[in-house]
Amino acid sequence: MVCYRHVRPAASRFLTLPTLALALIPRAVALNLALGAVVNALKLPVYLDSVGTILAAALAGPLAGMVTGALSNLVLGLLANPALLAFTPVAMIIGLIAGIAARLGAFRRVGTAAAAGLVIGVAAALSSVPIVILLYGGLTPTGAGIVTMVLRSVFPLSMEQAAKIASLSTDIIDKPLSAMLVAAILARLPARITARFRSAP
Amino acid sequence: MNPRFDRFNPLTLVVAALLLTAAAYLGPAPAAPAAALALALVGAWWGGVGARGSALAAGVALPTFALLALTNGVLAAAHPDASFGALHYDTAGVRDALAVALRLGAAITALGAVVAGVAPRRLTRALAARGLPGWAAYLIVASLEAAPEAKARAQEVLDAQRCRGLATGGGLGRLRALAPLAGPLVASLVAETDERALALDARAFRAGRRRTALTPVRDPAIERAARFAMYAAIAALFVWRFAA
Numbered sequence: 001m002v003c004y005r006h007v008r009p010a011a012s013r014f015l016t017l018p019t020l021a022l023a024l025i026p027r028a029v030a031l032n033l034a035l036g037a038v039v040n041a042l043k044l045p046v047y048l049d050s051v052g053t054i055l056a057a058a059l060a061g062p063l064a065g066m067v068t069g070a071l072s073n074l075v076l077g078l079l080a081n082p083a084l085l086a087f088t089p090v091a092m093i094i095g096l097i098a099g100i101a102a103r104l105g106a107f108r109r110v111g112t113a114a115a116a117g118l119v120i121g122v123a124a125a126l127s128s129v130p131i132v133i134l135l136y137g138g139l140t141p142t143g144a145g146i147v148t149m150v151l152r153s154v155f156p157l158s159m160e161q162a163a164k165i166a167s168l169s170t171d172i173i174d175k176p177l178s179a180m181l182v183a184a185i186l187a188r189l190p191a192r193i194t195a196r197f198r199s200a201p
Numbered sequence: 202m203n204p205r206f207d208r209f210n211p212l213t214l215v216v217a218a219l220l221l222t223a224a225a226y227l228g229p230a231p232a233a234p235a236a237a238l239a240l241a242l243v244g245a246w247w248g249g250v251g252a253r254g255s256a257l258a259a260g261v262a263l264p265t266f267a268l269l270a271l272t273n274g275v276l277a278a279a280h281p282d283a284s285f286g287a288l289h290y291d292t293a294g295v296r297d298a299l300a301v302a303l304r305l306g307a308a309i310t311a312l313g314a315v316v317a318g319v320a321p322r323r324l325t326r327a328l329a330a331r332g333l334p335g336w337a338a339y340l341i342v343a344s345l346e347a348a349p350e351a352k353a354r355a356q357e358v359l360d361a362q363r364c365r366g367l368a369t370g371g372g373l374g375r376l377r378a379l380a381p382l383a384g385p386l387v388a389s390l391v392a393e394t395d396e397r398a399l400a401l402d403a404r405a406f407r408a409g410r411r412r413t414a415l416t417p418v419r420d421p422a423i424e425r426a427a428r429f430a431m432y433a434a435i436a437a438l439f440v441w442r443f444a445a
Contacts, residue, residue: 019407022336023397026343027390030351034390037355038382042375055387071344078321079348082312083261083305134226137301139272141264149268153276184380185387193391 017067020196021060025068028052032072045143046174053091054098054120054182058107059197062099069095086135090128094120098179107183117179118172125167129160138163144170206248206318211327213424214319217244218311220431225307227442230300237307245314257313258306266302270295321345327418335412339401351390358385 017025031052039048053072057065069091077085101107101116132140138159139145147166151157157165186194206214218241225237238258245254273279273294281289322342329338359369362381368374401407 017336019401020394020398022340022406023401024391024394025340026347027351027394027397029344030347031387031390033348034351034355034386035383037352038359038379038386041356041359042369042378042382044375044379051383051387055391059391067340071340074341075344075348077312078316078345081257081261082309082316085312136265136305137269137273137297139265139268141261141268145265145268149272149276152272159273181379181383185383188384189388189391193395196395 017060017064021056021064024056024060024197025064025071028056028064028068029072029075031055032068033075046177047170048174048178048181050091050094050120050124050175051178051181051185053095054117054178055185057095057098058102058182058186059194061103062096065095065099066092067095069093083135086131087128090124090131093127094124094175097123098182101179107179107186110180110183113179113183114176117176120179121171121173121175122168124175125171126164128171129163129167132163132167133160203248203250203318206250206315207323210418210420210424211315211319211324212331212420213428214315215324216428216431218315220435221311222308223435223438225304227438231296231303234300234303234307238303238310241307241310241314245310245317248314248318250314250317253317254310254314257317258309261309262302262306265305266298269298269301273298323418326414326416327420329412330414330418330420335406339406351386354389355382355386358382 029052032049033052035051036047036049039046049072050069053065053069056068070088073084073088073091077083097120098116101119106112106116132138136145139148144163144166147169148159148162151162151165152159155162221237221241225234228234228237242251242255245251274291275288275294278289278291278294280291280293282292283290325333325338325341329335359382362378363369367378367381369378
């Protein structure tokens with residue numbers, strides 16, 4: 001006769017993730033990176049590097065979204081550019097807001113997902129500006145940095161004001177597009193999979 | 202992976218990189234960031250990862266310097282020292298740009314050297330030995346392993362869809378191509394989740410027991426003392442910077 005010993009769960013259950021979320025998060029992190037590669041291959045003028053974070057938040061909740069965001073920046077920091085580690089709080093904010101929006105049912109329709117994406121975009125832009133100012137002096141060597149430079153040269157704006165406008169101009173396009181993509185993905189995912197997430201403890 | 206860096210506990214190297222980063226950002230510019238950059242470069246080249254660390258740092262710090270110097274020193278100079286028609290030159294703006302570039306260079310070289318010279322699995326084992334929960338260690342390792350696989354899968358999906366005649370040219374065509382490319386990628390990644398969750402549950406992953414490392418990472422007393430001293434130095438830098 002084979003006897004199985006009862007496996008007790010971990011003592012602390014505060015802020016823990018269900019196993020399904022633990023299995024989803026690495027795939028969502030990989031999705032952030034893989035979609036970045038697809039966007040590069042298609043030469044699209046957007047990033048779409050938060051789709052995995054928003055998807056994890058929509059399926060498994062705000063905590064899963066925050067962990068996915070943090071891990072995405074950690075992995076990108078380890079594999080590509082360590083400076084990205086500083087933007088970890090921004091990625092966590094994206095996951096948190098996406099998770100809350102999902103709880104409110106924002107990803108059931110593409111229109112409400114776009115509105116949620118707009119809120120995520122504004123929050124991401126505003127939270128990234130202090131990091132850009134502190135770390136890069138206000139200008140990152142990206143498209144947003146060049147927009148900041150042009151704004152500073154043409155209008156009498158401070159570096160912070162120019163960085164905010166540049167950041168908002170990219171994020172209010174990118175994040176609603178990412179959120180709409182997630183809503184479209186969720187609508188097409190097999191019900192068996194989405195139901196598993198809803199029933200996860 | 203790296204014979205010289207492998208002599209140390211990975212956490213000691215991470216804390217050393219954080220100390221150099223803190224010195225670069227909290228110390229007086231340009232002397233402190235320049236000294237931190239020099240030390241980071243010496244460490245990176247000694248560890249055999251100098252080329253990678255330098256390339257990473259140069260790739261971010263040099264364009265940042267060029268953009269900042271052009272903006273604050275020429276195009277939007279706050280206090281111009283010299284003017285040539287519509288163009289101005291502000292020495293303070295260029296000096297500030299140099300300070301930012303040196304800080305970035307020091308931080309990226311120091312952290313980049315650790316990233317290039319320490320195997321992520323070894324770093325995770327060292328963190329687990331210091332109390333990192335099993336689920337967090339799993340998430341870091343699984344994410345690092347899943348990332349290159351997903352990138353390769355994205356390329357496979359792109360190639361397959363192009364073979365089937367998917368148009369990826371033209372402004373609207375490129376946007377339209379996004380859904381047939383993202384769809385299979387997302388579906389396959391999410392479908393795997395279920396299987397992986399079952400595998401984790403079958404191994405009693407949530408049992409919460411402390412796991413035993415097959416190859417423990419050494420952590421001698423002298424390195425623990427060195428880390429304590431470096432943490433104290435970082436705290437002292439913060440106190441000096443913000444109390445002044």
